[in-house]
Each structure stands twice: as structure tokens, then as C-alpha cells.
Amino acid sequence: MESIKLRKITSLWILIVLVLFIVNIVLGILMRLNQGEIIHQSPITFYANMTTHGLTQIGIWFVAGMAAVNYLLQRYVKTSYSANVVAMVLTVIGILMLWASTYIGKFHAGWTFLYPLPLKIMWAKWATPMFLGSILVMGVGWLTWSVSMMTQLLKKYPLTRALAWQHFKKNPSTQTPPFILISMITLIGIIACLLGAVLLLAMYSAEYFSNGTFVNDALLMKNLTFFFGHTIANEMLYLGLAVIYELFPEVGGRPKWKTTWYVALAWNCTLVFILTAFFHHLYMDFVQPVGFQIVGQIASYMASLPAASVTIFSVLVAVYRTPIKWSLTNLLFFIGVAGWVIGGLGAVIDVTITNNFVLHNTLWVPAHFHTYNALGNVLFSLAFFHWFFNPIYQGHP
Amino acid sequence: MFKRIILSFIAGSFFYCTAAFGQVNQANWKEDANIYEKVCDASITINKGVNLTLSQLYNEKPVLLALIFTRCSGICNPFLLQLKENLQFKISAGEFTVLVLSFDPRDTREDMELLSERLGLENNEQWLFATTGDIEKLNQSVGFNPVWDSTRSQYDHDALLVGINKDGYITKKLIGLRNRQDLAQMINSVNNIFSPSYRLPNKNLLFSCFNYNPETGKNTPGLGLLFLALPAIVALLLVFGISYSVRQKQI
Numbered sequence: 001m002e003s004i005k006l007r008k009i010t011s012l013w014i015l016i017v018l019v020l021f022i023v024n025i026v027l028g029i030l031m032r033l034n035q036g037e038i039i040h041q042s043p044i045t046f047y048a049n050m051t052t053h054g055l056t057q058i059g060i061w062f063v064a065g066m067a068a069v070n071y072l073l074q075r076y077v078k079t080s081y082s083a084n085v086v087a088m089v090l091t092v093i094g095i096l097m098l099w100a101s102t103y104i105g106k107f108h109a110g111w112t113f114l115y116p117l118p119l120k121i122m123w124a125k126w127a128t129p130m131f132l133g134s135i136l137v138m139g140v141g142w143l144t145w146s147v148s149m150m151t152q153l154l155k156k157y158p159l160t161r162a163l164a165w166q167h168f169k170k171n172p173s174t175q176t177p178p179f180i181l182i183s184m185i186t187l188i189g190i191i192a193c194l195l196g197a198v199l200l201l202a203m204y205s206a207e208y209f210s211n212g213t214f215v216n217d218a219l220l221m222k223n224l225t226f227f228f229g230h231t232i233a234n235e236m237l238y239l240g241l242a243v244i245y246e247l248f249p250e251v252g253g254r255p256k257w258k259t260t261w262y263v264a265l266a267w268n269c270t271l272v273f274i275l276t277a278f279f280h281h282l283y284m285d286f287v288q289p290v291g292f293q294i295v296g297q298i299a300s301y302m303a304s305l306p307a308a309s310v311t312i313f314s315v316l317v318a319v320y321r322t323p324i325k326w327s328l329t330n331l332l333f334f335i336g337v338a339g340w341v342i343g344g345l346g347a348v349i350d351v352t353i354t355n356n357f358v359l360h361n362t363l364w365v366p367a368h369f370h371t372y373n374a375l376g377n378v379l380f381s382l383a384f385f386h387w388f389f390n391p392i393y394q395g396h397p
Numbered sequence: 398m399f400k401r402i403i404l405s406f407i408a409g410s411f412f413y414c415t416a417a418f419g420q421v422n423q424a425n426w427k428e429d430a431n432i433y434e435k436v437c438d439a440s441i442t443i444n445k446g447v448n449l450t451l452s453q454l455y456n457e458k459p460v461l462l463a464l465i466f467t468r469c470s471g472i473c474n475p476f477l478l479q480l481k482e483n484l485q486f487k488i489s490a491g492e493f494t495v496l497v498l499s500f501d502p503r504d505t506r507e508d509m510e511l512l513s514e515r516l517g518l519e520n521n522e523q524w525l526f527a528t529t530g531d532i533e534k535l536n537q538s539v540g541f542n543p544v545w546d547s548t549r550s551q552y553d554h555d556a557l558l559v560g561i562n563k564d565g566y567i568t569k570k571l572i573g574l575r576n577r578q579d580l581a582q583m584i585n586s587v588n589n590i591f592s593p594s595y596r597l598p599n600k601n602l603l604f605s606c607f608n609y610n611p612e613t614g615k616n617t618p619g620l621g622l623l624f625l626a627l628p629a630i631v632a633l634l635l636v637f638g639i640s641y642s643v644r645q646k647q648i
């Protein structure tokens with residue numbers, strides 16, 4: 001009964017994601033046509049499209065990853081159905097609020113809504129609180145969902161085991177499945193960045209309601225914006241990786257991957273680096289202390305290295321000269337890893353401070369993140385969708 | 398217990414949203430309005446009755462546009478005097494023309510020439526004194542709204558200086574009597590020279606990442622930095638808290 005309910009809600013998530021994805025692709029194509037001067041949109045329409053496209057894409061592929069992880073987590077622990085429903089209801093409300101703010105209210109400050117843009121009213125007055133409110137509503141839904149999943153995980157696995165610390169000793173007595181380790185690491189990051197969003201929105205509303213008696217520090221606001229924005233965009237990729245670790249060997253008819261000391265170390269390090277890599281968005285901010293800029297560069301290199309190299313290594317070892325059963329599911333996973341690596345290399349080139357002087361604010365930036373999102377993360381989720389609806393693989397969880 | 402947490406989250410979020418609708422933004426963005434918009438290409442009449450368009454002027458050199466009226470008994474005179482005084486010093490490498498333009502339709506070319514003589518600027522090539530028939534459109538394009546006060550027979554208006562670059566874009570606006578640094582930044586901006594700027598701490602800015610001490614010229618870490626670390630700290634506390642509260646159920 002429980003698993004039927006979970007299947008139903010996961011199917012509904014998939015449906016929502018796919019419908020919104022198609023709408024978003026249309027918005028993306030309209031933007032490209034406009035940039036190529038084949039059609040002519042007013043700047044307001046272009047930026048309203050961009051804001052809607054950006055935030056909706058981030059939102060849908062984040063929830064796609066969460067829904068997949070939630071579904072697979074049921075193999076190990078009992079997850080909360082009500083938290084899943086709350087997240088869905090709030091996501092749908094949030095998306096509707098977002099679209100109302102951009103298309104009725106004409107809010108068009110970009111999905112990163114950099115301070116002080118939202119407070120510089122160049123649209124309907126209600127559109128700013130509506131836009132910020134949409135992020136809050138979605139954020140609260142996702143926070144509830146993540147906290148609930150983490151609580152269920154911790155009910156079964158003590159914290160140190162969920163983080164696979166026993167693997168740092170020789171001959172660990174218990175195993176932490178890689179899926180549990182990656183989910184735990186990712187959920188901590190997600191909770192941190194969503195709390196960042198709550199703080200950011202609180203700061204915005206404090207200024208908005210204070211009638212000029214309180215103003216924010218632009219540097220703090222930009223740091224908080226990217227602590228939230230960069231981190232969530234990154235964590236949604238890691239949700240996809242958790243799914244790969246769980247399903248890639250299984251679908252290929254190979255034994256399950258095991259957590260080893262280096263897998264445990266890589267993912268534990270990733271937690272730290274992922275929360276500090278966002279500093280690379282502030283290279284152009286001369287008031288940011290140089291130390292933070294250096295941390296940003298090093299953390300960005302390091303964040304990509306452990307998770308990426310361990311995953312690539314595992315995937316390559318799994319397919320190289322090994323008779324595996326290929327299907328659309330693991331083909332999508334495989335191509336997704338390749339897209340992720342190519343886009344990731346583009347990111348690493350861009351986070352190098354000297355290169356960033358040239359690449360900042362150029363099409364390089366959307367190019368690299370579209371590569372690892374559209375050709376990486378999206379394919380991870382599509383692979384899950386294919387697996388989910390493929391009768392051959394079902395009978396799980 | 399968990400359901401209660403969820404419910405309070407939802408209740409809180411809806412409270413925030415509904416409360417947000419009732420508000421009107423009061424922030425004062427006058428200096429930021431119309432930035433990077435194109436200035437109206439007004440026809441102007443400068444010294445000796447020469448007719449020009451504004452674009453002919455700014456295409457040659459960037460323009461600092463000062464909007465005044467000659468019968469002003471208030472801010473216009475001190476505003477121009479201070480501008481003249483500040484510009485006597487070489488405060489920026491950039492070049493520019495200062496266009497003093499009357500926004501009062503009653504002002505004539507003669508009035509403006511008289512004004513230039515009064516300021517001792519009649520032979521200064523960098524300064525032009527002009528009138529225009531397109532003042533409404535120009536005012537609108539730079540966000541300037543003088544209001545006629547019939548009891549005082551005076552305009553109620555800001556002392557506005559508008560920086561226009563060679564492409565006709567408004568790059569900076571300064572309202573009021575401003576110091577040399579501000580003016581230097583304006584000259585840099587009309588010449589497309591990057592000027593690093595950061596809002597200085599003031600009594601309304603509570604959570605600055607750094608506190609700047611003008612006496613020592615040094616920055617010290619501020620409360621804002623703590624705010625930056627706060628989400629990560631709270632997340633970790635939450636993880637430990639949940640881990641502690643559910644530990645009886647673990648295997």
C-alpha cells in the first residue's frame with residue numbers, strides 16, 4: 001500500500017517535471033531566437049522569460065532528483081509520504097506564484113535576483129513580494145522534505161555511519177551503502193543552502209518593510225544569494241549521482257557498488273568544498289577579501305575533483321571490458337556522466353581567477369552550466385524516469 | 398511531532414506571503430532612476446545663438462548636464478558655484494563638457510549668457526550655457542521633476558547633475574551639493590572608466606560584512622560575516638539535533 005502511494009506520487013512528480021520541462025525548452029528556444037535576432041522581444045519580455053526559465057529549470061530538476069532519491073531511499077528506510085505531498089503542493093504553488101510574478105507582474109530580475117534589483121521596482125509593486133514569496137514557499141516545501149528524509153535516514157543509521165566514517169578504519173564491521181552516504185551528504189548541503197535562502201529572504205523583507213530605516217549590506221546579500229543559488233544548483237547534480245550509484249550497476253546486471261575508504265573520504269570532503277565553492281561567483285567584487293577569493297578557487301577545484309573522479313572511475317571500471325547489459329537507462333546515465341564531465345571542465349576553466357577576468361559575464365557561463373545540466377543532470381533524471389516506468393526493472397523497491 | 402513542525406512551516410510561509418502584499422516600497426532610488434537609459438536628444442541653443450542637438454555635443458565629448466533656472470533664489474547658485482570650484486582641480490583623467498541648461502521656459506539665451514558672466518565662465522570653453530524647447534521630454538528622460546510653487550514664484554526642485562557618456566547613455570546622477578570624490582566618479586563613469594564603489598557603513602546598515610574606519614582607513618570583520626556562516630552552522634546543529642533525538646531508534 002505504502003509503496004503504491006509512493007509510486008503514484010513519484011509518477012506525478014515525473015509528469016509535472018516533464019510538462020514544465022517542455023514549456024521551459026520553448027522559453028529557452030524563444031530566448032535563443034531573440035539573441036539571434038530572428039524574433040524581436042522587448043528586453044522586459046526577454047528577461048521575464050529568462051527569470052522564469054532559470055528558476056523553473058532549477059526547481060524542476062531539483063525536485064526530479066529529490067523524488068528519485070526519495071523513491072530509492074524507501075529500499076533502506078521508511079520515508080514520509082506527507083512530507084512528499086507537502087513538498088509537491090508547495091512546489092506547485094511556488095511555481096504558480098513565480099509565473100504570476102514574471103508574466104502578470106513583469107518581474108524580470110533574473111533567477112539570481114541580485115540585490116538590490118528586486119527592491120528597485122521596475123514592474124508591478126506586488127511582483128517583488130510575489131517573486132520572493134514564491135522562493136520562500138518552494139524553499140519551505142523542499143526544506144521540509146529534506147529534513148524529513150534526513151530524519152528517517154538518521155533513525156536507521158547513526159550519523160557517523162550515515163557519513164561512512166567507519167570506512168576510515170581497517171576492516172569496517174558494517175557497510176554504508178554509497179547511496180545512503182551520498183544522499184546524506186547531499187541532504188546536509190541542501191538543508192544548509194535552503195536555510196541560506198530563508199535568511200536571504202528575511203533580509204530582503206526586513207529592508208522592504210523598514211521604509212528605509214534598515215538597509216542591507218550588498219556584499220552580504222550577494223554572498224548569501226550564491227550560497228543558496230550556486231549550492232542548490234550543484235546539489236541537484238549530486239542527487240543524480242546518488243541515483244547512479246544505486247541503479248547503474250543494478251541495471252547493468254553487475255554487483256552493487258561498495259563504499260570504500262576513498263569513496264567515503266571523497267564524499268565527506270565534497271560536503272565541505274561544496275559549501276565554500278560559491279565564493280567563485282564573487283571574483284569581481286573588489287570588497288570581498290582576497291582570502292575568500294582564494295578559498296573560492298581552491299574549493300571549486302576540490303569540489304569537482306573527489307566526487308567527479310571517484311564517480312568517473314567507478315563508471316569507467318564498471319563498463320570497461322565488462323559484459324554489462326546496456327539499456328536506455330544506463331546509456332542515459334553513461335552519456336550524462338560524459339556531459340557532466342565536459343560541462344564540469346568548462347566550469348573549472350571559469351573558476352580559475354585569471355580566466356574569470358575574461359569569461360565573467362560572457363556566454364561561457366550559461367554554456368558551461370547548460371552542458372552539465374542539460375547533458376548531465378537532466379539525463380540522470382531521464383534515466384531514472386525510464387527505469388521507473390520500465391516494467392522489466394520494476395518489482396522494486 | 399513531525400507533522401506539527403510541517404504545519405508551522407506552512408503557516409509561517411503563508412503568513413509571510415500575505416503580509417508581503419500590503420507593502421509599498423519606500424526606498425529612495427532617485428539617483429538610480431533612468432541609469433543606462435538614453436537621454437532625450439533635445440535641441441538646444443547655446444552661447445551666441447548657436448543651435449545644436451544634445452547628441453552633437455555628447456558625441457564629441459561626454460557631458461555633465463546641470464539643470465538650473467536663472468531666477469532661482471535657492472540651490473541653483475551654490476550648486477553651480479560648487480561645481481565650478483570642484484572642477485578647477487584636476488580630479489579625474491577623463492574629459493567632458495559641462496552643459497548648464499535652464500529648465501525654466503521663461504529663461505532666454507540672454508539670461509543664460511548673463512549667468513555665465515556672473516559665474517566668470519563666459520570664456521571657458523568647457524562650459525556651455527543653454528536653453529531648450531524640449532525641456533519636458535528631457536526632464537522625463539533624466540527623471541527630473543521640478544514643481545512650480547506659485548506662492549513663492551519658484552520651482553521646487555533638486556540640484557541635479559546628470560552624467561552622459563559619448564553614446565548618450567546616462568551613466569550616473571548626482572543630487573545635491575556633492576564633494577570632489579563623487580564628481581570624480583561621475584567623470585570616470587561618463588568616460589566609461591570603472592570606479593569601484595561600496596556603500597559605506599551608516600546607522601541603517603546593521604549587518605555589514607566589514608566595518609570601515611575612516612580614521613585608520615582599515616576594515617575590520619563585521620556582524621555580516623557571522624550571518625554568512627549562519628546557515629551552515631544551523632544546518633549542522635540541526636543534523637546533530639536530529640541525530641541526537643532519534644538515536645534510540647537506531648540499529
Ligand code: HEM
Binds near residue numbers: 024029031050058370
Ligand atoms: C533544453 C533546452 C534549453 C534551452 C534552449 C535553454 C536556453 C537558455 C537561454 C537562451 C538562456 C539565457 C542565457 C543568457 O543569455 O544568459 C538560459 C538561461 C538559463 N538556463 Fe537554460 N536552456 C535549456 C535548458 C536548461 C536546463 C536543463 C537548465 C537547468 C537544469 C537551465 C537553466 C538555466 C538557468 C539557471 C539560466 C539562467 C537564468 C538567469 O540568469 O536568470 N536551462 N537558458
